[in-house]
Amino acid sequence: MANGQENSGDSGNTPDTSGVPVTVRTLADLARLAGVSTGTVSRALAGKALVNTETRERIQALAREHGFRPNQMASKLRSKRTGVVGIVIPLGHEKRQHISDPFFLTLLGWLADELTESGYDVMLSRALPDGTSDWLERVTGSGMVDGVLLIGQSDQFEVIEAVARHYRPLVAWGAYSEGQTHCAVGTDNIEGGRIAAEHLIASGARKLAFMGEIKGIEIDERWRGASAAAAKAGIPIVHIPISLASEEMGAQIAEAAKSADFTIDGIVAASDLIAMNVLHCLHEKGRAVPGDVQVIGFDDLPLASLTMPPLTTIRQEIGSGAKAMVERLRERLEGAPAGSLKMPPRLVVRETTKAV
Amino acid sequence: MANGQENSGDSGNTPDTSGVPVTVRTLADLARLAGVSTGTVSRALAGKALVNTETRERIQALAREHGFRPNQMASKLRSKRTGVVGIVIPLGHEKRQHISDPFFLTLLGWLADELTESGYDVMLSRALPDGTSDWLERVTGSGMVDGVLLIGQSDQFEVIEAVARHYRPLVAWGAYSEGQTHCAVGTDNIEGGRIAAEHLIASGARKLAFMGEIKGIEIDERWRGASAAAAKAGIPIVHIPISLASEEMGAQIAEAAKSADFTIDGIVAASDLIAMNVLHCLHEKGRAVPGDVQVIGFDDLPLASLTMPPLTTIRQEIGSGAKAMVERLRERLEGAPAGSLKMPPRLVVRETTKAV
DNA sequence: GTGAAAGCGCTAACAG
DNA sequence: CTGTTAGCGCTTTCAC
Numbered sequence: 147m148a149n150g151q152e153n154s155g156d157s158g159n160t161p162d163t164s165g166v167p168v169t170v171r172t173l174a175d176l177a178r179l180a181g182v183s184t185g186t187v188s189r190a191l192a193g194k195a196l197v198n199t200e201t202r203e204r205i206q207a208l209a210r211e212h213g214f215r216p217n218q219m220a221s222k223l224r225s226k227r228t229g230v231v232g233i234v235i236p237l238g239h240e241k242r243q244h245i246s247d248p249f250f251l252t253l254l255g256w257l258a259d260e261l262t263e264s265g266y267d268v269m270l271s272r273a274l275p276d277g278t279s280d281w282l283e284r285v286t287g288s289g290m291v292d293g294v295l296l297i298g299q300s301d302q303f304e305v306i307e308a309v310a311r312h313y314r315p316l317v318a319w320g321a322y323s324e325g326q327t328h329c330a331v332g333t334d335n336i337e338g339g340r341i342a343a344e345h346l347i348a349s350g351a352r353k354l355a356f357m358g359e360i361k362g363i364e365i366d367e368r369w370r371g372a373s374a375a376a377a378k379a380g381i382p383i384v385h386i387p388i389s390l391a392s393e394e395m396g397a398q399i400a401e402a403a404k405s406a407d408f409t410i411d412g413i414v415a416a417s418d419l420i421a422m423n424v425l426h427c428l429h430e431k432g433r434a435v436p437g438d439v440q441v442i443g444f445d446d447l448p449l450a451s452l453t454m455p456p457l458t459t460i461r462q463e464i465g466s467g468a469k470a471m472v473e474r475l476r477e478r479l480e481g482a483p484a485g486s487l488k489m490p491p492r493l494v495v496r497e498t499t500k501a502v
Numbered sequence: 503m504a505n506g507q508e509n510s511g512d513s514g515n516t517p518d519t520s521g522v523p524v525t526v527r528t529l530a531d532l533a534r535l536a537g538v539s540t541g542t543v544s545r546a547l548a549g550k551a552l553v554n555t556e557t558r559e560r561i562q563a564l565a566r567e568h569g570f571r572p573n574q575m576a577s578k579l580r581s582k583r584t585g586v587v588g589i590v591i592p593l594g595h596e597k598r599q600h601i602s603d604p605f606f607l608t609l610l611g612w613l614a615d616e617l618t619e620s621g622y623d624v625m626l627s628r629a630l631p632d633g634t635s636d637w638l639e640r641v642t643g644s645g646m647v648d649g650v651l652l653i654g655q656s657d658q659f660e661v662i663e664a665v666a667r668h669y670r671p672l673v674a675w676g677a678y679s680e681g682q683t684h685c686a687v688g689t690d691n692i693e694g695g696r697i698a699a700e701h702l703i704a705s706g707a708r709k710l711a712f713m714g715e716i717k718g719i720e721i722d723e724r725w726r727g728a729s730a731a732a733a734k735a736g737i738p739i740v741h742i743p744i745s746l747a748s749e750e751m752g753a754q755i756a757e758a759a760k761s762a763d764f765t766i767d768g769i770v771a772a773s774d775l776i777a778m779n780v781l782h783c784l785h786e787k788g789r790a791v792p793g794d795v796q797v798i799g800f801d802d803l804p805l806a807s808l809t810m811p812p813l814t815t816i817r818q819e820i821g822s823g824a825k826a827m828v829e830r831l832r833e834r835l836e837g838a839p840a841g842s843l844k845m846p847p848r849l850v851v852r853e854t855t856k857a858v
Numbered sequence: 859g860t861g862a863a864a865g866c867g868c869t870a871a872c873a874g
Numbered sequence: 875c876t877g878t879t880a881g882c883g884c885t886t887t888c889a890c
Contacts, residue, residue: 213639215640215643215644216645219579219646220579223573233626244612245611245614248607251610254607255601256600258628259600259601259628262627262628267625267627269625269626270624270626271618272618283569283571287571288571288573289571289572289574289576290574290575422808423808425810426807426808426810429810449778452781452782452809453810454809456782
């Protein structure tokens with residue numbers, strides 16, 4: 147083209163250093179350049195077979211040459227398919243409203259990988275539940291995502307249920323109970339709590355403590371499993387609703403032990419993170435692990451094997467959990483009624499508990 | 503009305519509680535229901551002042567009642583402002599192409615928080631650099647995001663430079679060197695490496711090792727800082743390009759020590775994660791820390807204070823780093839030429855190094 | 859095979 | 875203050 151600048155509509159502003167001065171920003175621009183219609187360009191770029199091979203290649207070459215990329219917003223709007231999955235982290239009962247839980251972060255990593263692999267983009271939302279279901283519906287109803295993955299249920303079980311009643315492509319990480327509407331993938335936490343307590347008892351613990359905040363369903367289930375096991379064995383167990391501000395943890399342990407009027411010799415931590423803090427406190431107080439006190443965690447994060455001593459814990463399969471969540475979401479996106487999944491927890495014995 | 507799905511009864515006056523199932527999915531639906539035009543509805547929902555207060559409230563009530571939310575795709579397309587920031591994690595030189603690095607995950611958490619606070623949505627992309635700049639331009643050129651935040655530069659410095667040349671709203675976490683085009687926020691890694699090695703030397707170490715893969719710029723800088731400090735003190739230092747597969751780490755340490763023909767008594771780990779692995783290996787081999795070998799990490803993740811012994815490390819300010827990145831991105835979105843930021847590292851002495 | 863035309867659902871002038 | 879009128883940039887019939 148001899149004169150260059152004319153460009154009906156909206157050509158941009160940056161003169162291109164590679165020679166050709168037209169900025170190609172739309173299908174129409176490219177169509178004009180190729181001497182075809184926008185329809186053809188659209189088809190060519192989409193790799194549709196109905197386009198003459200030669201034309202298609204010419205157009206694709208032209209697009210590459212000008213670094214042209216179709217506007218996704220327009221494309222998604224028109225085709226009514228976003229190719230985006232929303233991942234939302236409900237920060238419900240969390241005291242400090244900040245994404246920091248290493249388990250959730252790890253799950254997020256796996257989910258993002260899994261979704262990318264499946265060709266989806268990921269839209270991340272941190273949600274501060276506010277008493278309404280708005281935090282969730284803001285994303286399900288935005289038209290921005292094809293489906294939603296929830297990292298945890300926090301204390302928002304009812305809200306999630308309500309939304310799931312009319313919004314199918316929704317899968318949550320977390321607890322599943324009989325009759326629940328929403329699709330959940332998670333570990334059998336009651337069983338996990340039970341196994342943890344039983345292991346402690348089997349290896350000699352006689353006075354247990356469960357450490358962790360039980361406002362979230364999952365942790366509460368772990369507590370129930372652990373206390374049931376303790377009750378069955380006739381062993382006392384006390385619940386310590388620990389805050390993650392680790393400075394206070396030592397005091398909390400001490401006080402709990404005092405108020406319960408006995409010395410704890412076995413601790414079920416609600417997560418590996420809590421367990422690590424416990425280990426740290428115990429060390430500071432000069433209590434030997436597992437000699438004086440045995441400790442068991444929950445999650446089996448990669449870090450669990452690096453603590454000193456290496457942490458005995460209840461393993462959750464994060465990787466396969468993420469895979470299962472994405473699989474179910476995809477089925478639901480295709481209209482299938484994918485159900486929930488409760489995965490078995492697994493005891494991983496390391497060195498914070500005594501050999502039996 | 504010829505068609506449509508209006509139900510029997512109620513087409514008029516009382517805002518119904520009777521559960522009329524008219525699905526209101528578009529502005530037009532709502533407009534019809536409210537007896538106004540789509541324009542007015544749009545303005546009312548946007549809270550624009552130019553609408554009669556009474557009308558606005560009526561419309562908003564109606565919207566709430568029907569759970570209506572404007573389609574974001576359409577809105578964003580029309581207004582040419584997405585309100586979305588892309589966060590991309592380049593998985594360049596990483597052996598296992600999976601988002602798992604706890605430092606990056608932590609930074610991601612902070613960034614997501616910061617952006618949410620600023621009213622932005624977050625689009626997360628994992629990118630596997632492929633020799634071209636496609637991995638980055640796919641997101642900068644998608645029309646899906648207003649700007650992009652990069653979590654690390656991996657070994658893609660040149661690619662990022664090239665894109666930054668014509669795409670302004672881009673901020674990366676990582677290294678900054680004189681004359682660099684792209685905006686980077688990060689720690690002074692050379693200085694950090696230097697401080698780490700100096701601290702080890704000051705507290706008595708005489709034979710150093712630096713552990714970590716140096717294909718990424720940041721780690722390479724840490725290595726350069728450490729080795730410069732060692733050279734200046736006349737202390738030998740060997741580089742061990744460690745893989746994170748922790749099983750091999752013990753062997754790697756041993757072999758490096760052997761091939762260097764001396765026994766290492768001071769280790770600069772390229773990250774806290776590596777340091778934790780090192781601590782673990784050392785313990786298995788029965789070497790005392792800091793008695794036989796001193797260790798210093800890098801990052802000061804929350805976990806660093808929980809290791810046994812608690813880890814001496816070089817602190818990076820992740821929280822303020824995230825804040826700085828978002829601030830700069832915002833300035834750039836407004837056309838300001840926000841520059842890079844190199845933050846000072848800080849030595850945090852705990853118990854894996856000897857008291858001086 | 860390709861062009862023309864009709865919107866996806868919304869916002870933003872521009873009138874009134 | 876509110877209705878009308880154009881599109882945002884793309885996909886997708888429907889003809890030719």
